[in-house]
Amino acid sequence: xxxxxxxxxxxxRSRANHCLxxxxxxxxxxxxxxxNYDVTVTIVDVDFATSFLCGYxxxxxxxxxxxxxxxxxxxxxxxxxxxxxxxNWGASENEDLVHxxxxxxxxxxxxxxxxxRLTIDDRDRGAVFMRWKEKFLVPDHRVHDINGAxxxxxxxxxxxxxxxxxxxxxxxxxxxxxxxxEQRSGRKQHRTRRASSARQTSTARRPASLAxxxxxxxxxxxxxxxxxxxxxxxxxxxxxxxxxxxxxEFR
Numbered sequence: 001x002x003x004x005x006x007x008x009x010x011x012x013r014s015r016a017n018h019c020l021x022x023x024x025x026x027x028x029x030x031x032x033x034x035x036n037y038d039v040t041v042t043i044v045d046v047d048f049a050t051s052f053l054c055g056y057x058x059x060x061x062x063x064x065x066x067x068x069x070x071x072x073x074x075x076x077x078x079x080x081x082x083x084x085x086x087x088n089w090g091a092s093e094n095e096d097l098v099h100x101x102x103x104x105x106x107x108x109x110x111x112x113x114x115x116x117r118l119t120i121d122d123r124d125r126g127a128v129f130m131r132w133k134e135k136f137l138v139p140d141h142r143v144h145d146i147n148g149a150x151x152x153x154x155x156x157x158x159x160x161x162x163x164x165x166x167x168x169x170x171x172x173x174x175x176x177x178x179x180x181x182e183q184r185s186g187r188k189q190h191r192t193r194r195a196s197s198a199r200q201t202s203t204a205r206r207p208a209s210l211a212x213x214x215x216x217x218x219x220x221x222x223x224x225x226x227x228x229x230x231x232x233x234x235x236x237x238x239x240x241x242x243x244x245x246x247x248x249e250f251r
Contacts, residue, residue, distance in 0.1 A: 055075070087117070136151075
């Protein structure tokens with residue numbers, strides 16, 4: 001067919017990954033110092049084949065002149081194409097590692113990162129890491145600078161598809177480290193017996209749960225970085241499940 005007459009036959013649709021798909025919405029807050037601001041993020045397009053994502057970030061109450069701000073951002077998805085080293089926007093390797101290490105999910109995959117850019121293989125690990133770079137204000141793309149707000153920095157972002165499991169794994173790892181320390185100090189045997197007995201008693205008395213299974217709610221967290229901004233301004237968002245099916249295409 002003539003591609004100019006009917007492009008629907010040749011276009012390639014975006015491939016979703018869990019809750020990361022065109023039209024997905026995340027809601028929560030951004031914490032800056034003692035202040036909390038309501039934030040909504042909408043994914044416009046995602047393409048894992050090219051490690052690209054883009055969307056809109058809507059924040060309320062950040063400045064007096066702009067009580068409601070919406071910015072467009074591009075994102076680099078960490079994988080074989082983009083590594084954990086930013087090598088841009090004033091971020092050093094030390095800043096990168098300090099920020100990525102604040103995400104619990106990063107602790108499970110940091111040993112896989114390969115030099116020189118700390119890339120990782122493209123596969124599903126239960127979490128996606130990204131860098132977001134705000135480009136301009138919406139709807140007026142000509143606005144790049146706002147008094148009281150800056151686009152000069154970027155966000156380190158992690159989307160954890162099962163944050164409860166990640167927290168449990170981190171707790172288990174912490175327990176293993178504690179037991180190793182006890183083995184070295186010769187105190188493990190007595191405390192292990194007490195802990196084992198307590199667990200058996202607790203398990204015997206616990207009734208079987210009849211609660212229905214609920215799918216985990218994905219969590220999106222992030223940290224804004226700029227050399228001249230307050231450090232560790234934190235995004236804390238959760239995915240808003242769709243109440244109806246929909247289809248989006250970014251062209």
